[in-house]
Amino acid sequence: MIVSQKYSSPRLHDGALLATVLAGTWREEPPPPAIAAKQLSRLAPLLIGSGTAGFVWRSMSRDAALKAAEGAPELRNAHHHFAIQASVKGESLEALATEFSAAGLEPLVFKGWAIARYYAAPHLRPFGDLDLCAPPGRHAEAAALLGKHISGTLRHDKQGLVHLPNNFQVEMSSGFAATVDLHADLKKYRCPSLAAVYGRSIPVRLSGGTVRVPALEDHLRLAILHFLRHGGWRPLWLTDIAAMLESATGDFNWDLCLGEEPHVRRWIACILQLAGDLLGARIEHVPTSSRIADMPRWIAKTVLNEWRAPFAARQAVRPLGDAIADPRLFPGELVQRWPNAIRATADRDGPFDASTRLPYQLASYTASAWGRVARTFAGPAATLVENDKV
Incomplete structure (x- = not known):
C-alpha cells in the first residue's frame, strides 16, 4: 500500500510518504519501505525529528539501494542513538523501581517505555519522560519519594514551557537519573477510574522491583485518546497504536477499550481505521460493529498535513508574553497556536462526522486563548505544559 497514491495533494505528499515508510515497521518481519532511495533521502529529517528513524532503519537496512541512499548514515546513527538511549532510560x-519497591509501591507505568514492549524491537522506540501513576490512594507518598531525589528544575523558558509540580527530575542513589511525570489520575485520557485501570494492570518484574503496565484494552484506549488530544501530529503515536492493535488477541475486550460514550467509541474506531488506512495495520480482528464504513476524509488529511513538520518544531512555542509585548507577533502566533481539526473536535467533545470543523476550531481556540492570557498575567508558575514528549 502506497499511501501517497491516495493522497496525491502536493501539500500532503511528504506526510503520505512518511506513512508509506512506517507501514509495518513495528513487526518482527517488517516489509522494506515501498519508496525509492531519493524519496527516503528527502524524508530522513522527518524520520529523525519524529523519533521513528530507529525502527525505519531496521526495515530499510535489508535493501541495498536504500542503505546506500543519501541520508542513510544519519538514519543509521539515529538507530544507534535511540538504542543507547533506551538502554540508559531502561536502567x-x-x-x-528499586526506590519504589523499598517504599512498598508498585507504580503504574504507561506510554513510552510501556508501549515499546509491543514492538518487535522495543529498544528502538524512543521515549522521554517516565509517565507514572502511584497505586490508588498513594499519590502523595509517591510524590514525597520523588521529592527526596530531585536533582534540578525543569524549566524551558526559551520555549515558554514551565513544568507542573508533578514533574520531577530525579537522581537515584545508584547514580541513574530520570525525568518523571507523576500523574494523579488518567482523567485527561478519558480512562475509567485509576483504581479500575490499576486493578486490571499487569505486573512486570524488573531487577530491583515490580512495576505495572495497563492491560492492553486500557492502554490502547489511553494511547488513542492521547493521540487525539494532541491532534495526531506525531507519527510515532499512530505507529504505537498500530503495534498495540496487532497485539490484541481473541480474548481482547473491545467494549472495555471503546467505552460507553457513543461519540468516544466512534473516535476510537476512526483511529483504529486510520492505523489501517495509513500504516497498513491489520484490522480484520476488529469487530464489524466497531469498523468505520464512512471514515471522514478530513481525519487522514489532518494527520498527513501534521506529519510534514518534525517533532522538534512542536516544542518551540514562543511565550505568549512576547506577543503581548510586541503586537506584530500576533499573526504568527495565531497560526502557530490554531488547533487542527482533530484536536479541536476532541477538545470540544464533537462528533467525527463529515461536517465542517471550523466551529470546533474557533471554540477550542477561544477557550485556549483565554486560558493562556489568564496564565500569562498570573505569572510563570501558572503556565501549563502543552506538549507531551513521549
Whole structure:
C-alpha cells in the first residue's frame, strides 16, 4: 500500500510518504519501505525529528539501494542513538523501581517505555519522560519519594514551557537519573477510574522491583485518546497504536477499550481505521460493529498535513508574553497556536462526522486563548505544559 497514491495533494505528499515508510515497521518481519532511495533521502529529517528513524532503519537496512541512499548514515546513527538511549532510560527505570519497591509501591507505568514492549524491537522506540501513576490512594507518598531525589528544575523558558509540580527530575542513589511525570489520575485520557485501570494492570518484574503496565484494552484506549488530544501530529503515536492493535488477541475486550460514550467509541474506531488506512495495520480482528464504513476524509488529511513538520518544531512555542509585548507577533502566533481539526473536535467533545470543523476550531481556540492570557498575567508558575514528549 502506497499511501501517497491516495493522497496525491502536493501539500500532503511528504506526510503520505512518511506513512508509506512506517507501514509495518513495528513487526518482527517488517516489509522494506515501498519508496525509492531519493524519496527516503528527502524524508530522513522527518524520520529523525519524529523519533521513528530507529525502527525505519531496521526495515530499510535489508535493501541495498536504500542503505546506500543519501541520508542513510544519519538514519543509521539515529538507530544507534535511540538504542543507547533506551538502554540508559531502561536502567533508570530499574533504579526507580528499586526506590519504589523499598517504599512498598508498585507504580503504574504507561506510554513510552510501556508501549515499546509491543514492538518487535522495543529498544528502538524512543521515549522521554517516565509517565507514572502511584497505586490508588498513594499519590502523595509517591510524590514525597520523588521529592527526596530531585536533582534540578525543569524549566524551558526559551520555549515558554514551565513544568507542573508533578514533574520531577530525579537522581537515584545508584547514580541513574530520570525525568518523571507523576500523574494523579488518567482523567485527561478519558480512562475509567485509576483504581479500575490499576486493578486490571499487569505486573512486570524488573531487577530491583515490580512495576505495572495497563492491560492492553486500557492502554490502547489511553494511547488513542492521547493521540487525539494532541491532534495526531506525531507519527510515532499512530505507529504505537498500530503495534498495540496487532497485539490484541481473541480474548481482547473491545467494549472495555471503546467505552460507553457513543461519540468516544466512534473516535476510537476512526483511529483504529486510520492505523489501517495509513500504516497498513491489520484490522480484520476488529469487530464489524466497531469498523468505520464512512471514515471522514478530513481525519487522514489532518494527520498527513501534521506529519510534514518534525517533532522538534512542536516544542518551540514562543511565550505568549512576547506577543503581548510586541503586537506584530500576533499573526504568527495565531497560526502557530490554531488547533487542527482533530484536536479541536476532541477538545470540544464533537462528533467525527463529515461536517465542517471550523466551529470546533474557533471554540477550542477561544477557550485556549483565554486560558493562556489568564496564565500569562498570573505569572510563570501558572503556565501549563502543552506538549507531551513521549
